[in-house]
Amino acid sequence: MRVSASDRAVNGRSTTVAWLNRQTQAQAEERLWNIMEHNIQSVALMLEIVGALPPVQRMFRIGSELLPVYTERHWRYFWQRPDVRAHCERELAAVGRRARELDVRMSFHPGQFVCLASVNPDIVRRSAEEFEYHTDCARWMGYGSSWHDQGFKINVHMSGRLGAEGFRNGLNLLSPEARNLITVENDEMGHGLEDVLAVSDRCAVVLDIHHHWIRTGEYIQPDDARVLQVMDSWRGVRPAIHYSVSREDLLVDHDSECKPDLTQLLQQGFKKQRLRAHSDFYWNQACNRWALSFLPKFDIQCESKSKNLGSTLLAQASDPALV
DNA sequence: GAGGGTCAAGTCCGT
DNA sequence: ACGGACTTGACCCTC
Numbered sequence: 001m002r003v004s005a006s007d008r009a010v011n012g013r014s015t016t017v018a019w020l021n022r023q024t025q026a027q028a029e030e031r032l033w034n035i036m037e038h039n040i041q042s043v044a045l046m047l048e049i050v051g052a053l054p055p056v057q058r059m060f061r062i063g064s065e066l067l068p069v070y071t072e073r074h075w076r077y078f079w080q081r082p083d084v085r086a087h088c089e090r091e092l093a094a095v096g097r098r099a100r101e102l103d104v105r106m107s108f109h110p111g112q113f114v115c116l117a118s119v120n121p122d123i124v125r126r127s128a129e130e131f132e133y134h135t136d137c138a139r140w141m142g143y144g145s146s147w148h149d150q151g152f153k154i155n156v157h158m159s160g161r162l163g164a165e166g167f168r169n170g171l172n173l174l175s176p177e178a179r180n181l182i183t184v185e186n187d188e189m190g191h192g193l194e195d196v197l198a199v200s201d202r203c204a205v206v207l208d209i210h211h212h213w214i215r216t217g218e219y220i221q222p223d224d225a226r227v228l229q230v231m232d233s234w235r236g237v238r239p240a241i242h243y244s245v246s247r248e249d250l251l252v253d254h255d256s257e258c259k260p261d262l263t264q265l266l267q268q269g270f271k272k273q274r275l276r277a278h279s280d281f282y283w284n285q286a287c288n289r290w291a292l293s294f295l296p297k298f299d300i301q302c303e304s305k306s307k308n309l310g311s312t313l314l315a316q317a318s319d320p321a322l323v
Numbered sequence: 324g325a326g327g328g329t330c331a332a333g334t335c336c337g338t
Numbered sequence: 339a340c341g342g343a344c345t346t347g348a349c350c351c352t353c
C-alpha cells in the first residue's frame with residue numbers, strides 16, 4: 001500500500017541498530033535527533049486527530065519506537081544527553097497537557113521482549129530497563145505520579161515461565177511511577193485470565209476478550225465474577241478491554257450473525273495458532289454485540305489490523321449518534 | 324520506483 | 339532443532 005505524505009506525518013519513523021552502526025557517530029546522532037523530533041510531532045498530530053473523535057474513540061497507542069534504541073547498549077548514551085532529555089521533557093510535556101485537555105487516553109504496549117517473569121534474571125533486569133524507558137516517556141508527559149491518571153497505561157504480557165510469582169518479583173524492580181502505570185494482559189497460550197488475576201492486587205488487568213476465547217472457547221460476559229475482579233484491579237479508574245476477531249479470510253464462509261464456536265472449529269481442523277491472527281475489520285456482528293456489551297463499564301481498545309477504520313465502524317455499530 | 328532482505332531484544336507452539 | 343507467530347512493519351539497499 002502506498003503511504004501518502006499525510007500518513008508519513010502521523011506515522012512514527014524508526015531506524016535499526018545495524019544501520020546506525022554503519023554511520024559515523026555524528027550522522028547516527030543526527031538521525032536519532034530527527035527521528036525523535038518527527039515521532040514526537042507525529043504523536044502530537046495523532047492527538048489532534050483522535051481528540052476530535054467521539055469520546056468512545058478518544059484513545060490511542062503510542063509506538064514503542066518513539067525514541068529508538070533507548071535501551072540499546074551502544075546507543076543508550078544518546079538518550080542520556082542533557083540536551084536530548086531537555087528536548088523530550090519540553091516537547092512531551094506539551095503532548096501530555098494536550099492529551100488531558102482533549103481527554104484522550106494514551107497507552108504504550110512494550111514489545112514481546114519485556115518478560116518480567118522470565119526464569120533468566122538478566123532478562124528480567126533488561127525487561128525492567130525496557131519498561132523504564134516507556135516510563136520515562138510517560139513521566140515526561142506528566143503521568144506516573146498517580147495511579148493510571150487519564151487511564152494511561154503501559155501494558156505487558158505475563159511473559160515467562162515463572163508466571164505470577166515471577167511477575168510480582170519483576171514489579172519490585174520497577175520505579176514507583178512504573179508501578180502506577182503498568183497493566184498486565186491475559187494471553188491465549190502462556191498465561192490466561194486466572195494467572196493475571198493472581199496479581200490483580202498489585203497491577204491493573206487488561207482483559208483481552210479474544211485471547212480469552214482462544215484459550216477457553218468462552219465468550220466471557222461483563223457480569224462475570226472474574227470481570228468484576230478485573231474492574232476492581234483498576235481502583236476506580238475506567239478499565240479497558242482489548243477486542244479483536246479471528247481473521248476473516250480464515251473463516252470466510254462463517255455466518256457473520258453467529259459467534260464462532262471454538263470447539264466446533266477445532267474439530268473441523270482449525271488450529272488455535274491460526275485463529276489467533278487478528279482480522280483487518282470487525283466482520284462478525286454477533287461478536288461485535290458481545291464486545292459492545294462491555295462499553296458501559298470498559299473502554300474498548302481495538303486490535304483489528306486496520307485500527308482506525310475498524311474502530312470507527314465498530315463505534316457506528318454501537319450507536320450511529322456517536323459518530 | 325519497486326521489491327526483497329533486514330532488524331536489539333523473548334517465549335511459546337507446531338513440525 | 340528450528341521456523342514462525344506474536345508484533346498497528348518500516349527502512350535500507352539494490353536493481
